[in-house]
Amino acid sequence: MIQTEIKKLDEALSEAITIAKNKQTPQLFSITEMIDDIDPFLFFEQAKHIEGDRVFWASTSENFFLVGAGEAFDIRATTDRFEQTEAQFKLMLQDALIFNSYRVPGTGPIAIGGFSFDPKKEKTILWEKFHDSQFRVPAYLLTIEDGATYLTINTMVRAEDHQRQLEYSIDQHKNILLDSNATLPDGPVITNKTELDPLGWKELVGQATSHIKEEKVDKIVLAREMRVHFEKKATLSPILSKLINTQTNSYVFSFENDDDCFLGATPERLVRVENQQLLSTCLAGTAPRGNNELEDTQIGLELINDVKNREEHEFVVKMIRDAVTACCWDVDVPKEPVLYPLKHLQHLYTPVKAKLKKEYSIIDVVKRLHPTPALGGLPKDKSLLYIREYEKLDRGWYGAPIGWMDAYKNGEFAVAIRSALIQGTEASLFSGCGVVKESDPEAEYQETNIKFTPMLSVLGG
Known part of the structure; x- marks a missing residue:
């Protein structure tokens, strides 16, 4: 250089x-x-x-x-x-x-x-x-x-x-x-939406809980798809603008290939490196926001004290701590999570800070972190094998690392959730949740419905 x-x-x-x-x-x-x-x-x-x-x-x-x-x-x-x-x-x-x-x-x-x-x-x-x-x-x-x-x-x-x-x-x-006289077009309007085999997905959740009990797997993350149709070909810039305005504490991304575009607003940072200082995020455990301050506080307290969500969060914390420790100095992980509020959802959040060793890069860290237990499960190999064999969805870039790196060893990657694949007059939306042995298929289904909300709200649905 x-x-x-x-x-x-x-x-x-x-x-x-x-x-x-x-x-x-x-x-x-x-x-x-x-x-x-x-x-x-x-x-x-x-x-x-x-x-x-x-x-x-x-x-x-x-x-x-x-x-x-x-x-x-x-x-x-x-x-x-x-x-x-x-x-x-x-x-x-x-x-x-x-x-x-x-x-x-x-x-x-x-x-x-x-x-x-x-x-x-x-x-x-x-x-x-x-x-x-x-x-x-x-x-x-x-x-x-x-x-x-x-x-x-x-x-x-x-x-x-x-x-x-x-x-x-x-x-x-x-x-x-740099034309300052340009204007943004109108955003899309959804005319129809279809959940792809929701009953089959609930059955898969039930099957996964049995598999977890029998095979001593701790957690399997399962995802599903919703297909939506627009009045006309979707324009991307107003979607991105709405995501910025509505999805606080998120990373808004878009990657276009010909007429297809994968975009979204994810709250889940995978890793950031700036001047060798590393920051990763443990974000697992989900609940909706309340309709008022009192209800919101109550839901947050229930999330903090919920055994299933705390267990799911601790899976992620342990995995990220171990992965970061392998290539960093001075790893700092708080003992307890805090609440991470978004517009429609709130999550359990634990930051992980460290100093990246000079012989490692941000891609080295990404390789060690992907997939986190929040998107794959635990143990990694067993959960991935189950997803590969039984999940009907082709996830593509959903749930995977997306981000950037520069010539000076800085960069940032997030986990591509709360996302959609826009294809002209149609789009696929993706949502998932962590399944453990106590999981209830209907409750997990409702959680995925909540996670569709951020994208539906900006796509005119």
């Missing part, structure tokens, strides 16, 4: 073309500038006019946004997907020419994307456009961090490229993306 101080675009492009000619290989060129404030949703909406797909990431509690347009580089891996993803990203950065004097987390050539839940699960047509590991380096990246706004331009420069043509193309794209 060749890191240089800020230069004008023409000077930087000239240097990149010269290097590409000397090496006779394509050269990743990246330049970051600070720009005036711009609405991230308008940027995302305008990005549909740029060739290539879009990405979106936001932390609602921190006012942090990443919005990507087009694609400068694509990373895909099938075997050893965690290792190969990181290896390809490092190789890309090795010879990259980067002009970024700010070095703010999330600026420069970041890779944003995700993994499938289980690469060994039989694939269906539902997720045919998504790969088991896929990350994208956006051609144009908007970053909003700590009240400042940055634009990063990433492109592969080749020996035969002409500087003036590249400058003209970049200038045209910037005019489109």
